[in-house]
Amino acid sequence: MTEHGKAAQLSNVRVCHIHTEGPASYTKPDCEGIFRSNSFFIGSNCREAVNDGRADCVPIFLSEIPLLFHRRIINIDVALVQVSPPDKHGFCSLGTSVDCARAAVINAKYIIGQVNPCMPRTFGDGVIHKSHFDAMVDGIDNLPEHKPKKRTEVENEIGRLIADNLVDNGATLQMGIGNIPDAVLASLKGHKDLGIHSEMFSDGVVDLVEAGCITNTHKKYHPGKIVGSFIVGTRRLFDFVDNNPFVMMCDVSFVNNIPIIAQNPKVTAINSCIEVDLTGQVVSDSIGTRMYSGVGGQVDFIRGAAVGRDGQGKPILAMPSTTSRGESKIVPFLKQGGGVVTTRAHLHYLVTEWGIAYLFGKNLRQRAYALIQIAHPDHREALEQASFERLKCMPSPE
Known part of the structure; x- marks a missing residue:
């Protein structure tokens, strides 16, 4: 697409x-205009292009993106999609x-349709008959793989705290992207x-399926099946979902629908965040003014679980207590x-490597107290003083 745009002098x-995964060459400076x-x-x-002003981003719940198209808020001239070969x-x-x-x-x-034999064939809402395409082109290429980064001891401790204390047998899980999930x-x-x-x-689900931990037995929607809307991982994950009736890939307006999420048993939504203030406000899509990710499905599932x-x-929600530079998050x-x-x-549970803060129903000084207890010890005294200055009273569990 990028090469054609340059050659045809499109604008x-x-x-x-x-x-998306891959180089996203259409966002580079030589494609401006x-x-x-x-x-x-x-x-x-795309992060560099967005923060340099060469690209845009839309704050939107993942569940509501399809509405942009259905309601013609964004009119699509061409849908360019990668698909598996016709059966x-x-x-x-x-x-x-x-x-x-x-x-x-x-x-x-x-x-x-870019027809790629490397694309797995999945069951669910993503099935399209070849007659619906206006054009189909060969696009044989390995899918971009998102290989997990090596986890830190802090991330592993957060994972252990959540698994040991907050995930019950029979729970229905939602995980965001990243090392902590x-x-x-x-x-x-x-x-x-x-x-x-x-x-x-991602790939971590495959390990649990093979270990017999994931059965989907108690779910209300599509019992006996994994339900998702997209996957990010390695070839091992792509091979796992290929032609596998144990997996249903569905429209995100269904998967992230709060009333539907809420009907599943023991919904446990696990997502990462960037920064939290002493009252429980959560930043997840930016670092100051620098845009980092997006709203995504965090609120959809946080609310569905609640x-x-x-x-x-x-x-x-979970995060390390400090940044890589030692600053408190x-x-x-x-x-x-x-x-x-x-x-x-919206914030009920916040987890760091220092513990679990439960905030539902707590007033501001109780919240501040609970959050300070899971902050890094090096920052607790300063946070306590700042809490007093902000709230005009000492943080307290009572």
């Missing part, structure tokens, strides 16, 4: 997408990424009858420009 082509990226969730390959009945699959791609295909004026999965080998209903999942029909849901005031993704009213 003002808007490229709308969520998180030809393409302009518009991210509904910022991947690392003997003529059906292709969106494979690893059904999410908002299905809504894009439904509403686009033209649909171009992966650390939780790695610590669940002793659990039984877990279910997966999650906007995305209002679970069985009253046993656990909305969990629990702060008196959020950095200027930091975006509050999860409000103080």
Whole structure:
């Protein structure tokens, strides 16, 4: 696409997408004026362009992205999607990424399918008959792999705390992207009858399936099956989902629908965040004014777990207590420009390597006290003083 845009001297082509893997060459400086990226969730390959002003981002809940297309708020001229080859009945699959791609295909004026034998064939909402495509092109190429980074001891401790204290047998899990959700999965080998209903999942789920920990037995929607809308991982994960009826890949407006999430048993939503202030406001998409990721599905699942029909849901956010430079991530005031993704009213559990803070129903001074207890010890005295200055009273558990 990038090469064609340059050769044909195209201009003002808007490229709308969520998180993508690969080089994203259309965001580079030499494509300015030809393409302009518009991210509904910022991947690392687009972060520089967004923060340099060459690309855009849209703050939006992942569950609501399809509405942009269905309501014609964004009119799609061309949906360019990668699909598996047609089966003997003529059906292709969106494979690893059904999410908002299905809504894009439904509403686009033209649909171009890049047919890639390396794309796994998945069951669910991503099945498209070849007759619906206006053009199909060969695109044989290995899928970009997102290999897990080596986890730190801090991340492993956070994963252990969550797995040992907050995940019950029979729970329905949602995990966000990153080392902390992966650390939780790695610590669940002793659990039984877990279910997966999650906007995305990665290689760690395969390990738990092979260990017999994930059965999806108790889920209300698609019992006996893993439910997701996209996957991020390695070839091992792609091979696991390929032609596997144990996995359902569905439209994100279904997967992230709060009333649907809430009907599953013991919904346990596990997501990462960047910064939290002493009242419980959570920044997850930016570092100060620098845009980092996006709203994503964090609030969808935090809320779905909180209002679970069985009253046993656990909305969990987690982060290391300090940055790589030793600065506290629990702060008196959020950095200027930091975006509050999860409000103080949404935050129930916050976990660091120092422990678990439960904030639901707590007033501001109780919240400050609980958060200071899980801050790094080097910062607790300063946070206590800052809390007094902000709240005009001492933080207290009572």
